[in-house]
Amino acid sequence: AMATLSFPDLCRLFCCPPCPSHIAAKLAFIPPDPTYSVMPDETGNKYLLHLTDRAEWQYTDREQQALEVFLVRTSRGNRVACMHVRELIFNPRYSVSPEHIILYGQSIGTVPTIDLAKKYECGAVILHSPLLSGLRVAFPDTKRSWCFDVFPSIEKIPKVTSPVLVIHGTEDEVIDFSHGLAIYEQCPRAVEPLWVEGAGHNDIELYSQYVERLRQFIHSELP
Known part of the structure; x- marks a missing residue:
């Protein structure tokens, strides 16, 4: 952009006023x-x-x-x-009934997925590396829910009435494996979970059992 500036433009840029902060602001925009x-x-x-x-x-x-x-x-x-x-x-509308929809959420995306599944009964729910709540991620020793705790998925998951498949890596370095385990234990209609041994937060898809479990869940375990 500097090469295309005319001489008057350069004067306005560096001289009106000649303060570094003003020059930086004008140059940035x-x-x-x-x-x-x-x-x-x-x-x-x-x-x-x-x-x-x-x-x-x-x-x-x-x-x-x-x-x-x-x-x-x-x-x-x-x-x-x-x-x-x-x-x-x-x-906003596709004329698709909720029972034909599978909700899939990963990591922070499991928060709106659980919230939506709590409100509407859908065909199924897949939670990939879910979190219990925002506060429990930041402070792992937190044992209860507080009014200021954001994303309290652990309080909402018992109200989900659809079949739920929980997937989590045992070596997750971002959201500890204990989050997925606790979410699974609180699901009223949880199916057999997929605990990927040795998987972290962003590499579960690289394991063969990931696709195999999804295929089995969708084609064999849903009505």
């Missing part, structure tokens, strides 16, 4: 050259996005049709270009 332009269409009622050759991503015609470009005027009179992307993945 030098915008790059635009890679697109927003132009009105033939009717003048809608705007179209035109990408330059410098754009890192070139949209196809089909993707262009999913874009809605518009301008928003701020209270100070500036215009901000906005883009709305219609994407099926963000559709």
Whole structure:
């Protein structure tokens, strides 16, 4: 960006005012050259996005049709270009019944998984390296739940009525194996767990029994 600055730009950057903190702030927020332009269409009622050759991503015609470009005027009179992307993945409804859905959560992702499974009975739940609560991860000697304890999964798991498969590595260096064991013991409908001997927090997928246990659970143990 520095190579494209004009002489007046350089003067404003280093001289107005010549304080190191101001120079660093202005240098950090030098915008790059635009890679697109927003132009009105033939009717003048809608705007179209035109990408330059410098754009890192070139949209196809089909993707262009999913874009809605518009301008928003701020209270100070500036215009901000906005883009709305219609994407099926963000559709809130897929007409799939909960009993046909398997919830899968890993590590911190087991927190919203357990919370959702507590509210809705689904086809099954898979908890990969779950944690008891945030406080118990930070302070392993914690034996009870406190009102300020974040992510209290241990308090919610007894209310999960779906079949639950718990997976945990015995040498987990991030969330101790005892977390997975305690979650398993509190599950009303826990199936045979998978304790991967010698596995850590991020390598369970590398063990052959991981895929084998998932296949058995999904194809043989669910109705």
